[in-house]
Amino acid sequence: MSCSKDPWILNRYMEYAITTSPFTFNETNVMEAVAASEVGRYIAKDFLINNWQAVIERYGTQSLVTLMYVIGRTISTDLQIMELQQFFSNMLEEHQRITVHAKLQTIKNENLKNKKRNARIAQWLRKNT
Numbered sequence: 001m002s003c004s005k006d007p008w009i010l011n012r013y014m015e016y017a018i019t020t021s022p023f024t025f026n027e028t029n030v031m032e033a034v035a036a037s038e039v040g041r042y043i044a045k046d047f048l049i050n051n052w053q054a055v056i057e058r059y060g061t062q063s064l065v066t067l068m069y070v071i072g073r074t075i076s077t078d079l080q081i082m083e084l085q086q087f088f089s090n091m092l093e094e095h096q097r098i099t100v101h102a103k104l105q106t107i108k109n110e111n112l113k114n115k116k117r118n119a120r121i122a123q124w125l126r127k128n129t
Contacts, residue, residue, distance in 0.1 A: 005041050010034050014047050035070040045071045052091060061092055068100055072107035076115065081108050102104075 011048040035044035040057055046053065055063055068088060074082055081104050088100050 007039065008113045010040060010043050023086065032070050033069055035067065035073075041071060045074055049087060052087075053061055056091060059089060061096060062086065065096060065100060069103065069107075073106055074110065075104060075108045076111045078108070081105060101121070 014031050014034060031044050031047070034040040034047075038060065048064070048071065052064065055067070068084065072084070075084065084104055085101050089097055092100060
């Protein structure tokens, strides 16, 4: 399978999971599994942005919160936080919105710490190898 088709196949599989899947398993796990990889996070994020109404209809708003935690690993800037906050604001209840906003900020801070740590490790490796 070529790399260029992988995102398309993952996207189609997630679409199938929320629209026509006859299986009894929790299809949000499909989206979580896709979002677990580096590339998959972006695919799942785009998919969720384009299909959030179908996800809510099938699984409720709590599934959005769960997926937000997984997708949040892609966040590293204040602009990305604001975009996701705006995205989730319209579909969550007030208590969920507050929780999501706080979690997005925490995720962003963790991601930035990890990037800095990785940069220090890379610098040390360049210097010492």
